[in-house]
Amino acid sequence: MASPRTGSESGFTLVEVMVAISVLMIGVLGTVTMVDGANSLTSRNKSREGATALGRSVLEIARGVPYKQLTAASLLAEVASRDGFEDVKPGLGGHQIASGKFVYTLAATVCSMDDPADNLGAHTESGVTFCPDSDATATPTDRNADDYRRVSVQLSWGGGAQPVETTTQRAVVSNPVGGLGPSITSLNPVSPASQAILTDGTTQATYSVTTSTVADSVSWTVNGAKRSNAEGSDLSWSFSWDLGPADDPKVFDCTYVLQTEASDATGRTGAPKALTITVNRREAFAPPGFDAGRNLNGNLVDISWARNRECDVKGYRVYRGPTAESIATLVCSVDVGEPTECIDDPGPETFPLFYQVVAIDSTSGGADREGDRSDPPIAVTEANQSPPDTPADVTVCNGGNPGCLDSDGETAPAGTAVLSWSPSTDPDGDDVAFYRVYRDGDTYAHRLDLLFPVLGKPLVFVDSGVTGSHTYRVSAVDEHFGESQLSGAVTWE
Numbered sequence: 001m002a003s004p005r006t007g008s009e010s011g012f013t014l015v016e017v018m019v020a021i022s023v024l025m026i027g028v029l030g031t032v033t034m035v036d037g038a039n040s041l042t043s044r045n046k047s048r049e050g051a052t053a054l055g056r057s058v059l060e061i062a063r064g065v066p067y068k069q070l071t072a073a074s075l076l077a078e079v080a081s082r083d084g085f086e087d088v089k090p091g092l093g094g095h096q097i098a099s100g101k102f103v104y105t106l107a108a109t110v111c112s113m114d115d116p117a118d119n120l121g122a123h124t125e126s127g128v129t130f131c132p133d134s135d136a137t138a139t140p141t142d143r144n145a146d147d148y149r150r151v152s153v154q155l156s157w158g159g160g161a162q163p164v165e166t167t168t169q170r171a172v173v174s175n176p177v178g179g180l181g182p183s184i185t186s187l188n189p190v191s192p193a194s195q196a197i198l199t200d201g202t203t204q205a206t207y208s209v210t211t212s213t214v215a216d217s218v219s220w221t222v223n224g225a226k227r228s229n230a231e232g233s234d235l236s237w238s239f240s241w242d243l244g245p246a247d248d249p250k251v252f253d254c255t256y257v258l259q260t261e262a263s264d265a266t267g268r269t270g271a272p273k274a275l276t277i278t279v280n281r282r283e284a285f286a287p288p289g290f291d292a293g294r295n296l297n298g299n300l301v302d303i304s305w306a307r308n309r310e311c312d313v314k315g316y317r318v319y320r321g322p323t324a325e326s327i328a329t330l331v332c333s334v335d336v337g338e339p340t341e342c343i344d345d346p347g348p349e350t351f352p353l354f355y356q357v358v359a360i361d362s363t364s365g366g367a368d369r370e371g372d373r374s375d376p377p378i379a380v381t382e383a384n385q386s387p388p389d390t391p392a393d394v395t396v397c398n399g400g401n402p403g404c405l406d407s408d409g410e411t412a413p414a415g416t417a418v419l420s421w422s423p424s425t426d427p428d429g430d431d432v433a434f435y436r437v438y439r440d441g442d443t444y445a446h447r448l449d450l451l452f453p454v455l456g457k458p459l460v461f462v463d464s465g466v467t468g469s470h471t472y473r474v475s476a477v478d479e480h481f482g483e484s485q486l487s488g489a490v491t492w493e
Helices: 014-063 072-080
Strands: 095-099 102-113 148-159 162-174 184-191 204-211 217-222 225-229 231-233 236-242 254-263 273-279 291-296 298-304 315-321 329-335 341-344 353-362 368-373 378-380 392-398 417-422 432-439 447-451 459-463 470-478 490-492
Touching (some): 014 148, 014 162, 184 254, 184 273, 204 217, 204 254, 217 236, 291 378, 315 341, 329 341, 392 470, 392 490, 432 459, 459 470
Antiparallel strands (some): 102 148, 148 162, 204 236, 217 225, 254 273, 353 378, 392 417, 432 470
């Protein structure tokens, strides 16, 4: 009897092995193809993202090129001068920029557009290339047709085994000066050779001007007010600013903005240039319109004056003395911007009293200094003891309502308190110089404003922007500052 088989010798045939290998290869190749495609897509996305970022950077560089110099050639030259934007393959045509793992070929175009919003002009400006799709007209009315420039940046990459890809980005750069006329390239002080004019003997200041291109005329202004045209030709010009003597000035101490602007024969202008000029040739003049007088409503002296013409005045001081030769007691200090008035409560002092006012400015070093005192001093006596009559028939109404009229006979605006009263007379025969309006009280702190009578018009005062409830009183003041008793209060709500 034969012995039993201890194991099977059966297995895979060669055909089965070959089939298995083929199936495995198909699966592996599919996976490799899928991974390769994903990598390729990722690479393409990264290259396009890089091109987009690079294009934006080139457009930002274009905005930094002076407008009149902005051309495709000047843009490429400016790009080449920047770190990281150099031409990495100068032997090839175009401009090659390496960014990341990619090399991009840069091409740029720049052309001008004429915006019909400000009418159209003649497209004949020298050195300006208009875009083919820019609007045009046979009857030009715009002196400057070059309103803005359109910049197109094209980046291409790839080639060889890879397809060539491109991306294009565009931006517009507005003409900053609205014209292609000559610009002011320099504006310099000549005499004195400084932007600060500090010497009292300086009666005029001269300036030199240079233009970018040939100009037909150069104008200059002070604080926006045109003075005249400069003298010169081509690119070089000059002008003089007549200041007048320091003690009788045509130009008072102040800070001024002096600006120049050039134009060509067709009237086109370019970029202007300005200087800030400080004039400080002397101490402040005596404030004008100084006056003082007995109030007669208590032992008070009312004092007022007008503002100085010098804009560098910082404030005012009023002094008092028992004689015209000894005026040394400080009565009040008033900062610039506050009402140019104050009161003196001298108490039991013997009249007459003498007053002067002085303006305060600064030296060139910044220290405060007093200017000229008002002269002659104002003498205040108790001679006039008869103030005007108290204003009568004081009424108040709400603006916006029929019958509530202003001094011109028109309905006063809504939200206003409109006071009116009858004219006062002065027993001494003096004229009533003005009326005082008080609000919510009867002391100096409650003085609201003055009303100066106008011949032929009713006495009407309009208090604007009021809310809530207020009481008003009115007094009459003569030309010696004698003030009447205050009227009874009227209420607005």
